[in-house]
Amino acid sequence: MKRLLILGAGTGGTIMANKMRKILARDEWAxxxxxxxxTHYYQPGFLFIPFGxxxxxxxxxPKTTFIxxxxxxxxxxIERIDGAGNSVLLKDGIALxxxxxxxxxxxxxxxxxxxxxxxxxxxxxxFDFYTIEGALALAEFFKTWQGGELVLNIADVPxxxxxxxxxxxxxxxxxFVERGVRxxxxxxxxxPMSGAFTKPRASKVLGALLEEKNINIIPDFYLExxxxxxxxxxxxxxxxxxxxxxxxxxxxxxxxxxxxxxxGDEMDFAKAHKHTxxxxxxxxxxxxxxxxxxxxxxxxxxxxxxxxVLTENLMCAIENRPFTESFDGHSNCYIExxxxxxxxxxxxxxxxxxxGSFPFPGIGPFGLLKExxxxxxxxxxxxxxxxxxxxxxKEMPIDSKMTMAGKKM
Amino acid sequence: xxxxVIAGVTVDVNEEGYFTNPAQWTKDLALAIAxxxxxxxxxxxxxxxxxxxxxxxxxxxxTIRSVxxxxxxxxxxxxxxxxxxPMKKAAKVAGIPKPASCV
Numbered sequence: 001m002k003r004l005l006i007l008g009a010g011t012g013g014t015i016m017a018n019k020m021r022k023i024l025a026r027d028e029w030a031x032x033x034x035x036x037x038x039t040h041y042y043q044p045g046f047l048f049i050p051f052g053x054x055x056x057x058x059x060x061x062p063k064t065t066f067i068x069x070x071x072x073x074x075x076x077x078i079e080r081i082d083g084a085g086n087s088v089l090l091k092d093g094i095a096l097x098x099x100x101x102x103x104x105x106x107x108x109x110x111x112x113x114x115x116x117x118x119x120x121x122x123x124x125x126x127f128d129f130y131t132i133e134g135a136l137a138l139a140e141f142f143k144t145w146q147g148g149e150l151v152l153n154i155a156d157v158p159x160x161x162x163x164x165x166x167x168x169x170x171x172x173x174x175x176f177v178e179r180g181v182r183x184x185x186x187x188x189x190x191x192p193m194s195g196a197f198t199k200p201r202a203s204k205v206l207g208a209l210l211e212e213k214n215i216n217i218i219p220d221f222y223l224e225x226x227x228x229x230x231x232x233x234x235x236x237x238x239x240x241x242x243x244x245x246x247x248x249x250x251x252x253x254x255x256x257x258x259x260x261x262x263x264g265d266e267m268d269f270a271k272a273h274k275h276t277x278x279x280x281x282x283x284x285x286x287x288x289x290x291x292x293x294x295x296x297x298x299x300x301x302x303x304x305x306x307x308x309v310l311t312e313n314l315m316c317a318i319e320n321r322p323f324t325e326s327f328d329g330h331s332n333c334y335i336e337x338x339x340x341x342x343x344x345x346x347x348x349x350x351x352x353x354x355x356g357s358f359p360f361p362g363i364g365p366f367g368l369l370k371e372x373x374x375x376x377x378x379x380x381x382x383x384x385x386x387x388x389x390x391x392x393x394k395e396m397p398i399d400s401k402m403t404m405a406g407k408k409m
Numbered sequence: 410x411x412x413x414v415i416a417g418v419t420v421d422v423n424e425e426g427y428f429t430n431p432a433q434w435t436k437d438l439a440l441a442i443a444x445x446x447x448x449x450x451x452x453x454x455x456x457x458x459x460x461x462x463x464x465x466x467x468x469x470x471x472t473i474r475s476v477x478x479x480x481x482x483x484x485x486x487x488x489x490x491x492x493x494x495p496m497k498k499a500a501k502v503a504g505i506p507k508p509a510s511c512v
Contacts, residue, residue: 156474192473194494220494222473224485236473236488251474265469266478295470 001030004314005088005098007078009035009063011043011391012289012303013104018393019311021068032072032096034088038063041132042386044300044379047164047336049135050142051175056132058383066391078105081261083282100284100318102310103263103270105255107160107290107298113251114155116226125231126246129168130160141245142175147184148244153233154191155223156251157198160290160298163345165189165249166196166206167336173213174338190218190233190241199352202345205369209337252298254291269293274349275326277310284317286310296329296349304390305330308400330402332358334379342375344368348402354409359398361406368407416441420504427500427507431462434504443502450502454490456481458503471496471508 004020006013017033024031045059067073077091081103087095109130111117117126127141128134152169159165169189176182189196189210195203196210196217210217224236226246233241254268263281264270271280272287274294279285287294288310289303296302305327312325329349336342344366345353357364365374389396413422420433428434439458443450460479464471473496477484491498500508 156472194497222484236484237492266475293470 002028002099003030003032003097004100004102005096006031006033006102006104007035007081007088008104008106008291009033009067009073010040010104010106010289011300012106012291012307013102014040014063014066014391015303015307015393016102016104016288016310017071018066018068018391019307020314021070022393023311023315026070030072031070032074032098033067034074034076034078034090034096035063036075036077038075040066040391042383043130044161044164044386045383046129046132046135047167047171049132050127050129050138050168051171052139052142056136059132061387068392078255078257079260080257081263081285083261083263083279083285086284098284100314101282101286102314103258103279103285103287103291104289105258105270105291107252107254107269109250110253111248111250113253114223114225116228117155117248117250119226119228121226121228121231121246125244126226126248128248128250130164130249138247145245147176147181149186149188149242150245150247151188151190151233151241151243152247152249153221153223153241154193154249156192158298159249159252161333162198162297162299163333163335165191165247166210168247169210169215170213170338171336173215186216187214188216188218188241190221190223192220192222194219199347202347202353202369205343206335209343209371213338258291265293267293274329276313276323277306277327278313278317278323286314286317294327294329297331297333299331299333300386300390301332302330304396305332305400307393328401330400332398334375334382336376336379337371340376341371341373342377342379343371344375344378346402346407351402351404354407356407358406423506425507428504429506431465431503431505434462438504439502442504446498446502448491448498448502451490453482453486454502457487457490457499461499461503462505465503465505471500471505 040061040063042059045054048054079089079091081088087097089095123137127138176185196207197203222236225234258264258270259268270287270292272292277286288306290298309325309327313323316323332346347353355369358366358368412419415438421429476487487495
């Protein structure tokens with residue numbers, strides 16, 4: 001028996017387990033998936049929790065629900081990958097041999113990278129919403145908060161879902177307007193980038209939206225430390241931002257195990273080819289999603305598009321053929337803009353988000369790079385699609401390669 | 410493609426003045442660009458520039474944090490060398506394209 005070993009049972013690992021189990025002969029290939037946690041979180045839902053739109057039950061399901069029959073699941077911490085020995089050492093000392101390995105261990109927030117961030121104010125006046133604990137603590141805080149300086153800070157890039165911080169401040173605007181206290185809440189958006197978003201045309205459109213909503217953008221702010229006593233953010237060039245409530249997007253890193261295994265960059269993101277998804281170090285190791293150092297969004301849509309490419313290329317590697325598929329960096333994100341509206345962007349490594357209609361040129365139903373009600377419904381519908389279609393590796397009517405059809409230059 | 414004459418040499422640049430062909434870079438050009446930016450280059454500056462050029466040639470991401478982890482200088486010091494927007498300024502002086510902010 002040969003073995004395909006998948007590390008991580010999040011979005012990427014689960015999709016790949018489903019896709020590969022359908023393709024690989026059961027009498028020839030064992031598939032094993034390893035993860036340390038038993039709960040699958042619908043991470044796009046974390047954004048809705050602080051504003052009371054979703055609760056915990058809306059975003060959790062057991063991981064085993066999504067793993068197909070014929071895939072062995074091991075809940076165990078991973079100690080290290082031994083690429084030269086084709087094996088993975090688990091925490092309890094067991095070594096798993098593999099013929100092919102998929103790394104899908106994701107990314108994590110590391111507030112400890114920034115002095116003072118996890119100080120006395122942590123989860124009292126300082127919250128993250130990229131973890132379930134942070135999102136729930138913030139929901140409690142917002143229930144009774146009387147207003148003041150609300151500051152969102154992105155500590156560094158890359159981050160998971162680069163539009164989520166924008167959505168957060170637009171939701172916050174709507175939330176405090178609806179509660180009649182918007183005049184008591186100042187909202188600021190501080191980022192190490194030069195504008196609201198990473199790509200110029202989207203940055204312009206989104207920046208204008210923030211301005212319209214009276215959200216103050218503080219660009220080129222690179223966070224050094226948080227002064228808990230003075231309730232102040234301090235940048236490396238010694239600028240200061242006072243806050244009463246800080247929403248932090250902490251520094252992101254890959255899994256520490258990637259670093260221990262010598263397969264990553266200095267932030268523990270696994271180094272892999274951005275088109276083939278093959279590891280830079282071993283030909284029988286592949287990387288998918290946030291775990292990798294790919295220069296595209298760390299987002300579920302990217303994982304979904306990569307999964308199609310990875311399925312093809314993994315089969316090429318298994319059958320000793322040249323790679324037939326190439327990942328183009330395709331990313332597609334709904335952006336909640338508050339008050340029941342949303343925007344949508346679609347882009348790849350080389351093409352920035354453009355206006356137009358999606359997925360059917362000229363028809364939509366979704367509008368690109370503009371605010372519509374339909375886009376908001378698209379985002380809400382997506383949760384159902386995620387649980388029932390996407391994780392199970394079923395076909396969706398969106399091609400993994402970005403298309404220019406329906407886009408306006 | 411735009412061109413610019415720096416210290417008597419014609420180089421290919423984009424609309425923001427970043428080199429589009431890093432092979433055209435020389436230390437003399439770096440000194441001239443730095444002067445335009447109001448920076449007097451020291452050996453420390455050059456060590457950082459070489460580090461960035463090396464990383465760029467390997468196709469690795471250029472981030473402020475990676476300079477801070479380089480062993481050449483810490484992030485605070487990097488800001489001291491290239492005040493304001495260190496990565497953007499350093500990339501311009503190093504003769505490499507403007508770092509695409511990660512998405």
